[in-house]
Amino acid sequence: MNSNNNTKDVASMSAARNPSKTAPAVTQRDGFDLIPTTPIVWDVSVDRNPTTGKVWSDITYSKSTQDAAARIAFNRASKLHAFRPTTIREIQHALEDATEDPAIAVIVITSNTNDQEYTPAFCAGGDQTVRSDGGGYQDGTETLPKLRVLDLQVQMRRCPKPIMAVVRGYAVGGGHILHMLCDLTLASTETAVFGQTGPRMGSFDAGYGSVHAADLVGQKRARELWFLCRYYNAEQAQAMGLINAHYPDVELDGRTAQWVRRMVMNSPTALACCKAALNAGQDGAAGIAQMGGELTRLFYLSKESQEGRQAFLEKRAPQFRSKL
Numbered sequence: 001m002n003s004n005n006n007t008k009d010v011a012s013m014s015a016a017r018n019p020s021k022t023a024p025a026v027t028q029r030d031g032f033d034l035i036p037t038t039p040i041v042w043d044v045s046v047d048r049n050p051t052t053g054k055v056w057s058d059i060t061y062s063k064s065t066q067d068a069a070a071r072i073a074f075n076r077a078s079k080l081h082a083f084r085p086t087t088i089r090e091i092q093h094a095l096e097d098a099t100e101d102p103a104i105a106v107i108v109i110t111s112n113t114n115d116q117e118y119t120p121a122f123c124a125g126g127d128q129t130v131r132s133d134g135g136g137y138q139d140g141t142e143t144l145p146k147l148r149v150l151d152l153q154v155q156m157r158r159c160p161k162p163i164m165a166v167v168r169g170y171a172v173g174g175g176h177i178l179h180m181l182c183d184l185t186l187a188s189t190e191t192a193v194f195g196q197t198g199p200r201m202g203s204f205d206a207g208y209g210s211v212h213a214a215d216l217v218g219q220k221r222a223r224e225l226w227f228l229c230r231y232y233n234a235e236q237a238q239a240m241g242l243i244n245a246h247y248p249d250v251e252l253d254g255r256t257a258q259w260v261r262r263m264v265m266n267s268p269t270a271l272a273c274c275k276a277a278l279n280a281g282q283d284g285a286a287g288i289a290q291m292g293g294e295l296t297r298l299f300y301l302s303k304e305s306q307e308g309r310q311a312f313l314e315k316r317a318p319q320f321r322s323k324l
């Protein structure tokens with residue numbers, strides 16, 4: 001966020017914090033309502049895949065200098081943004097770039113739904129036209145058919161920055177799993193539709209798609225999602241705990257900006273550690289490794305840790321206790 005705006009926001013937030021005889025309502029005192037809801041300006045369009053140097057074919061990728069955010073958007077409206085291996089690989093490359101870019105604090109995953117010709121969708125799951133008989137998806141870019149989306153799911157879990165899904169239209173099948181794997185989900189009140197379809201399509205996700213779903217909505221509801229394959233609107237999805245909030249479509253971009261700006265104001269290390277901690281239970285040793293990595297990174301900043309390296313370089317015995 002640009003420093004001028006930031007100064008103004010922080011000043012008004014601390015004004016909200018100061019107790020007075022006529023204290024504002026509790027929900028106002030967290031300062032959230034004071035954060036501007038002007039939509040984010042995505043002023044940097046990244047037109048080429050930073051990994052391959054090629055122009056994107058299935059997504060668009062842009063960044064906001066002012067709001068320290070990256071936007072990765074499905075861009076296959078005629079297929080309701082169903083994903084094929086190319087789509088997943090492009091999202092992986094954009095996500096890697098956003099994760100590595102120190103100017104980016106928050107990542108938004110959404111879809112380009114401005115084309116009135118097609119049914120609005122966030123993502124209609126795996127592209128069934130390229131689902132092969134060889135045990136996965138093959139659009140001519142894989143050496144062997146595979147379920148590449150499972151690698152993207154892991155990458156999203158390991159990304160230390162908050163990822164927020166912004167859903168307009170259908171988020172179904174593998175598209176529903178991707179929104180669940182985002183740290184937060186905002187949705188359009190009028191158009192968002194959520195649901196699993198695997199058992200109707202001869203597919204299922206026995207990994208995060210089941211385990212994380214149960215953590216979000218509870219065992220009974222998760223079984224309902226998978227066994228009945230019904231669709232839910234935004235209000236129902238929020239009541240179930242599948243999404244964080246829904247807003248009228250015209251407000252959604254402004255509210256997205258507000259949520260992003262609030263996270264950008266917060267400590268990135270604290271957010272990364274919270275994300276790692278919230279993931280650790282489901283992720284077993286890999287989750288603990290992610291948490292442990294953050295801990296080691298912070299330890300490397302200490303004089304005690306640096307003494308170990310220094311002593312080695314100076315060919316002497318370390319004096320850890322003198323650095324405590």
Ligand SMILES: CC(C)(COP(=O)(O)OP(=O)(O)OC[C@H]1O[C@@H](n2cnc3c(N)ncnc32)[C@H](O)[C@@H]1OP(=O)(O)O)[C@@H](O)C(=O)NCCC(=O)NCCSC(=O)CCC(=O)c1ccccc1C(=O)O
Nearest residue numbers: 079080082119124125126127128173174177197201204205
């Ligand atoms: C969403 C619909 C109900 C919308 O219906 P409607 O408004 O009438 O639009 P359509 O005319 O049906 O669609 C327009 C256009 O898009 C094409 N399309 C839609 N969805 C797909 C798709 N998934 N694949 C390919 N193409 C799709 C549709 O054919 C039309 O094209 P035309 O050329 O005009 O014919 C409806 O579209 C619908 O029901 N869609 C299917 C939704 C669905 O069931 N998706 C789930 C697929 S299975 C899956 O996602 C598995 C994913 C996976 O890879 C996986 C596997 C194992 C473990 C984990 C995973 C994981 O994803 O995590």
